Amino acid sequence: xxxxxxxxxxxxxxxxxxxxxxxAAAVAQANVRAGTDVNLTVRPLLPxxxxxxxxxxxxxxxxxxxxxxxxxxxxxVAVPNSAAWVxxxxxxxxxxxxxxELWIADGAATYAKxxxxxxxxQSTSFRRQGYFNPVYFPATVKPVLTYIxxxxxxxxxxxxxxxxxxxxxxxxxxxxxxxxxxxxxxTTAG
Numbered sequence: 077x078x079x080x081x082x083x084x085x086x087x088x089x090x091x092x093x094x095x096x097x098x099x100a101a102a103v104a105q106a107n108v109r110a111g112t113d114v115n116l117t118v119r120p121l122l123p124x125x126x127x128x129x130x131x132x133x134x135x136x137x138x139x140x141x142x143x144x145x146x147x148x149x150x151x152x153v154a155v156p157n158s159a160a161w162v163x164x165x166x167x168x169x170x171x172x173x174x175x176x177e178l179w180i181a182d183g184a185a186t187y188a189k190x191x192x193x194x195x196x197x198q199s200t201s202f203r204r205q206g207y208f209n210p211v212y213f214p215a216t217v218k219p220v221l222t223y224i225x226x227x228x229x230x231x232x233x234x235x236x237x238x239x240x241x242x243x244x245x246x247x248x249x250x251x252x253x254x255x256x257x258x259x260x261x262x263t264t265a266g
Contacts, residue, residue, distance in 0.1 A: 079177070079189045082166060082206035084197075093207070097241070100162040100210045104243035107160035107214045121161055121240035126219075128153040134236050136175065140229040146179075149221035155213050158245045162212045163219075165239025167205035168195050175234050177224035180211045186222075187211045205239065 085093070101118045108116055123132035128151075140147045155161050166178060173196070180188045188211050195204040213219050223229075 079191055080208060081191050081194055082208050084194055084204070084206040088207065096164055096207055096210070100164045100212075100241050101243070103210055103212050104160045104162045104241050107212055108158060108243045108245075115246060116243050117246045118241050118243050121163065121238060121242050125161065125242055126153070126238070127151055133232075134238050135232040136223055136229055136234050137231060138223075139231040140174070140223055140225045143225060143227050145224070147223045147225070149223070152219050152221065154218040155215050156244070157215045160212060160214050160243045161219070161240060162210045162243075163238055163240035164210040165205060165207040166190065166192065166195075167237040167239060168192070169235045169237060170233075173234055173236075174225040174227045174229045175223045175236075176226050179220075179222035179224070181220040181222065182213065182217050183220050205237070207239070 088096075104118060105116050123134050124130060126132065126134070127137070136147070136149070138147050138150045163180060173192070176191065176193055178188075178190045178192060179186055180190070188208060190208055192206075195206050225234075
């Protein structure tokens with residue numbers, strides 16, 4: 077896989093961006109539909125999907141020890157059954173980022189090596205985002221992210237957003253928030 081460049085959002089017109097989103101949704105739906113004949117829903121990819129915890133956020137969970145070292149992400153969960161994930165964008169949410177490349181793989185093959193530095197030239201705003209060809213993960217596949225940085229980065233120091241979609245069976249509730257502790261024990265108690 078060759079190193080590819082991310083296309084900053086400012087370089088895409090609204091029609092191109094909508095086409096990219098529609099393609100990602102269609103790929104995700106087609107991937108799930110192969111395993112089920114029920115209706116599907118498509119929603120944005122969330123950190124809770126990726127890391128499986130309620131407090132998850134997109135950030136380098138693994139610390140990057142030194143510049144130019146390959147640092148694979150840890151703790152990513154596999155795509156659940158009857159679901160598919162498609163990743164097609166990245167947004168910088170850190171004002172002075174160190175991560176310069178993001179590799180997207182599944183453990184057996186690397187599908188994209190994305191140079192993130194074009195986002196830094198896009199603007200100096202806090203949120204700089206761009207898009208790349210969709211990378212999809214069908215059910216039970218565990219995505220692997222690898223970071224390349226220009227300096228050491230402590231764990232969770234660089235916050236970002238992965239832009240993508242999830243296709244899944246409707247009402248498939250995962251990672252539901254627990255009932256708050258100050259709620260009554262039952263409906264008759266108040």
